[in-house]
Amino acid sequence: MPKDLKLFTGNSNVALAKEISAYVGQELSAAMVSTFSDGEIHVRIEENVRGADIFLIQSCCAPVNTSIMELLIMLDAVKRSSASRITAVIPYYGYGRQDRKDQPRVPISAKLMADLLTVAGAQRILTMDLHAGPIQGFFNIPVDHLYATPVLLEHFTKEGYEDVVVVSPDAGGVERARAFAKRIDAALAIIDKRREMANKAEVMNIIGEVKGKRVLLLDDMIDTAGTIVQTAQACIDNGAVSAIAGCTHAVLSGPALDRLQNSCLSEIVVTNTIPLDGRDQQCSKLRALSVAPLLGEAILRIHREESVTSLFV
Helix, strand or coil: CCCCEEEEECCCCHHHHHHHHHHHCCCECCEEEEECCCCCEEEEECCCCCCCEEEEECCCCCCHHHHHHHHHHHHHHHHCCCCCEEEEEECCCCCCCCCCCCCCCCCCHHHHHHHHHHHHCCCEEEEECCCCHHHHHHCCCCEEEECCHHHHHHHHHHHCCCCEEEEECCHHHHHHHHHHHHHCCCEEEEEEEEEEECCEEEEEEEECCCCCCEEEEEEEEECCCHHHHHHHHHHHHCCCCEEEEEEEEECCCCCHHHHHHCCCCCEEEEECCCCCCCHHHHCCCEEEECCHHHHHHHHHHHHCCCCCHHHCC
16 A cells, blocks of 8 residues: 655646645655756656655646646656656646547547556546546546536635526536536526637527526636637627636636636636636736645545545536
8 A cells, every 4th residue: 555645746837736735734745857958858856755655746738748748757757766656636637629530630639648648657647627528538547537616616606696697608518517507506508609720719609598697607728718708798799797707727828818808708717727827917807716625635535545526526
């Protein structure tokens, strides 16, 4: 059985790793993650990990490929140092949007990521709000897939929003939106969206009633913000009183911040699976919630060989 619990982190989301560390009550273990002059990543684990239960915390956020390589190399380092068990804690799973062959001659990058992580040494995956649930099946090792729903639910319940309709920006997020709507006893609406190319979306139709309602848009991520902004505007155009958004992963690339700031959305609630790094100062509507207690509790239960079922809600 694994004995010592050790937490390591790469450079992608140190702030979240420190919060998780504080919740778990275990300081982050020492590791040097730097680069050579040509850009190659250099990792050195600076303490004994033999026989330990290792949790490597790393979000696959920008710079995405660097973050992934840091994680893979750290996994290899602790594997070769005789760790007893290695769990990759990936709050944001990169390349998750490429999860199927929907066109000729395209990759399934989410599956490639799963293979890379497993070969590098991961024996278990702890992640949050995958872009598509079936990605869990790409792994031949245990996957604990958490949802940020409890964190978002606590926030919106505390704020006391009334007369709300939960809106899914696309068909893929209907299950998430339906579960959330059920928890707050709200109505559900769905956006019929046609995407002409990557990172560009066009709202076509609203399935459900939003007139006279406060709209809560729920999604797993906001990337360029085109989808969420167009959806919010469509709801307002169809008689919604106001629009707010809740999502787990604040990717916020390209024109996202300008679009959100200039949109009809009154509030955009995200989590810290991806660090904002001051971007909330550029967009006054952004508000970040912490998922550290959720991930920290999962880490403790995994280490103690306890059930984590109650966290899968």
